[in-house]
Amino acid sequence: MSGQEKPGRKPTSFDVARRAGVSRAAVSRTFTPNASVSPETREKVVKAAKELGYRVNYLARGLINRRSDFVGVVAAGMDNPFRAMQIEQITKKLVRRNFRPILLPADHGESADHVMDQLLHYNVSGVLVTSDAPPTALCAEFAAAGVPIVLINKADAIPAVDRVVCDTDTAGRLAATTLLEAGARHLAVVSASAISYTARRRQQAFLACCHALEADVRVIPVAVNDYANGLAAAERLDGVDGVFCVNDYMACGLIDGLRRRGVAVPHSVRVIGHDDVPQAAWGSYELTTMRQPCDLQADQAIDLLTSRMAEPEMAERVELTPVTLVRRATA
Known part of the structure; x- marks a missing residue:
């Protein structure tokens, strides 16, 4: 640690910039998905950040920008093996697209108000809602607040809310x-x-x-x-x-x-x-x-979500996920 960095204090982007010998803007670009930064600069910044133990505070960045890289994933029926498959595909594909999923359970029969309220506190960029939760009114409130929402295997037709439904x-x-x-x-x-x-x-x-x-x-x-x-x-x-x-x-x-x-x-x-x-x-x-191909369904849902982020005023859409027969011994 250099003499300019105080022990016991969490390192900041200024500390990283100083150690790497670059501007603070270069540090910010290095940790911003798809931002332009040279390979040499990126290497120096990542090395300095690792040495200092620096981590980006994405939540604070979201509060400043009014939208974070977080995407809420609301799910019920987590005991069902299909739900586990579905959530795995959704979260993996969100991470690959430089989003950070927040998984919140909302079991059938319980109020989902507190779950959806938590997502607002994180300034999420969007929300994916799986079948059985939460109710239509809460989804409509999010849409009215300008938060993009995609419903997966849900019936509710809500203005400006897109859906993915299996065939x-x-x-x-x-x-x-x-x-x-x-x-x-x-x-x-x-x-x-x-x-x-x-x-x-x-x-x-x-x-x-x-x-x-x-x-x-x-x-x-x-x-x-x-x-x-x-x-x-x-x-x-x-x-x-x-x-x-x-x-x-x-x-x-x-x-x-x-x-x-x-x-x-x-x-x-x-x-x-x-x-x-x-x-x-x-x-x-x-x-x-x-x-029911949950990998394809996850891609469909995230495609709808990202396009809704880019064009929030477009009419609501419905994507159909195809199903295929898998023949085994029981029929």
């Missing part, structure tokens, strides 16, 4: 035709449709296809689309030989519940899920499912 119509139709082509004649869909917009749309598409093909079908309603409710739903499938679970998390529970009853899958009951979580490919399940 639920294709998913429901593919599930029905795949089960029927496999020989199932008495079908059921297991879904907590009141909670999730995409679950409700998948259920509706599945039922519509079954009715169009004059297939015998019924709904097995559950409280939540999770493993425990799938396990319990297995007790209510008498007379059913083909089942569509609106997500894989619940389908895995259903398969385990059927096995407890001594019901063979797929010989007695065929099962199809949705999402293609890692567990779906496990040898204990080998679940036939619909792949």
